[in-house]
Amino acid sequence: MTDDSQLGLRRIERETVQERVYAILRDKLMRGGFAPGQKLKIAELAAALGTSAMPVRDALNRLAAERAVESLPNRGVRVPALSKDSLQDLRETRFAVEGLAVERAAANMSSETLANLRRLIEAQSATDAKHVSESSAEQNRAFHFTIYRQSNSSVLLPIIESLWLQCGPYLRIASEMFDGRDGRGIDFHVEIVDALARGDAKAARLALQSDIGRSFELVMNEHAIWQRRGGIA
Amino acid sequence: MTDDSQLGLRRIERETVQERVYAILRDKLMRGGFAPGQKLKIAELAAALGTSAMPVRDALNRLAAERAVESLPNRGVRVPALSKDSLQDLRETRFAVEGLAVERAAANMSSETLANLRRLIEAQSATDAKHVSESSAEQNRAFHFTIYRQSNSSVLLPIIESLWLQCGPYLRIASEMFDGRDGRGIDFHVEIVDALARGDAKAARLALQSDIGRSFELVMNEHAIWQRRGGIA
DNA sequence: ATTATATATATTTGATCATAAACCAAGGGG
């Protein structure tokens, strides 16, 4: 009975094609690479990625199950165009779920993780100053998930990732906008880390909710403008 | 431009085979029809259902994305065997998510829905008296989701369904157990409906959490016994 | 006897093909 669990070794993962395709599409979705309302066609994606239709099909199915795209029966999938109500819905849910995650993370905070978080803030304020907006969104993502991972919850993490995927096409705008107005985007991040450092879970949750709330404010504004211009799709 | 959205009509769904297979497997999962640790083989299921492998494959992929089954790379899927930590994780998450759902539902409660809920409680106490345990679980499910639907959240509902799927193989035992001890399983249900009737969202949430917490207590007990008997898988 | 190697088997994963469902445009009847 060879039990590897004592050796501290991780199973080497032989990356399957479906996994690869999924990761690529998911990444593009998350960073807003597809427009809301856009239809995604299997053959097209398969050709672009140089694979057969099958792995693309599986990946799209998976993304549909995670609500990153919506599946129209017999008519493929498209990235959802969210109404204002849906956005508020998403915001409230993110408050609850990510709020819980940060509270739980507060209990497991190590000094290394705190140092990492401060490093991430440094890096972000540096790139913010240089107005490199795409990587700003990526850094924001890294910051948040570094915290969420410390919640040690294999239940919460997939839910949060699904929520971020659903927000993806819209949050991109948010991170671009508060990049423009003199880099104040990381104020709440500092607040969060300070609260975590002194083990104040409740304060960390409130600061996080402010952070989420502010980015949604920007999205909602932009959304109202789109609507006035005659809809999205 | 024929816009059906004003007519209150729902699109008639031409049920695809994959959908059908998914519904069947999901249902069996939810009611604990597969044992924790059990491996699900595509060919086997396809033969049993009288279809080709393809729809089964798609359905299993979808269930894997919803965390109802775990997918081992190149080795198919199996229904997860949850540790005690995972169960606690699930409980805390259900507190947060379903708690939010019931609070939001409290704001949208109609008198018809309240009447429906009381009817469901009546029906459940009737079947509980007759010790028909399988349908008791089904009625419990109906009761909870009647409430959650009133939250009017297309974001929360899929998350809750995923959480119930993950609990499925374990919660079955719970509903069977508190069926045995003189039908006191619906006390909290009465409490929830009363709170909803007087619009007390916070009380409804607390009663719901008690309801969830109690069923998890039973599951945890049972889980400890299994562990002592030498593990599940 | 036990470990290592090789073979065989089982099962997923990826590709290709057939079918059928939904969209779009053009034409015929009211």
Added chain:
DNA sequence: CCCCTTGGTTTATGATCAAATATATATAAT
């Protein structure tokens, strides 16, 4: 003139097949 129908086209969906990967079995060597 408009609506309904009808064809063609596009696209997903379902079936089958081939390739790759993991597990189990058996055989041989130390």
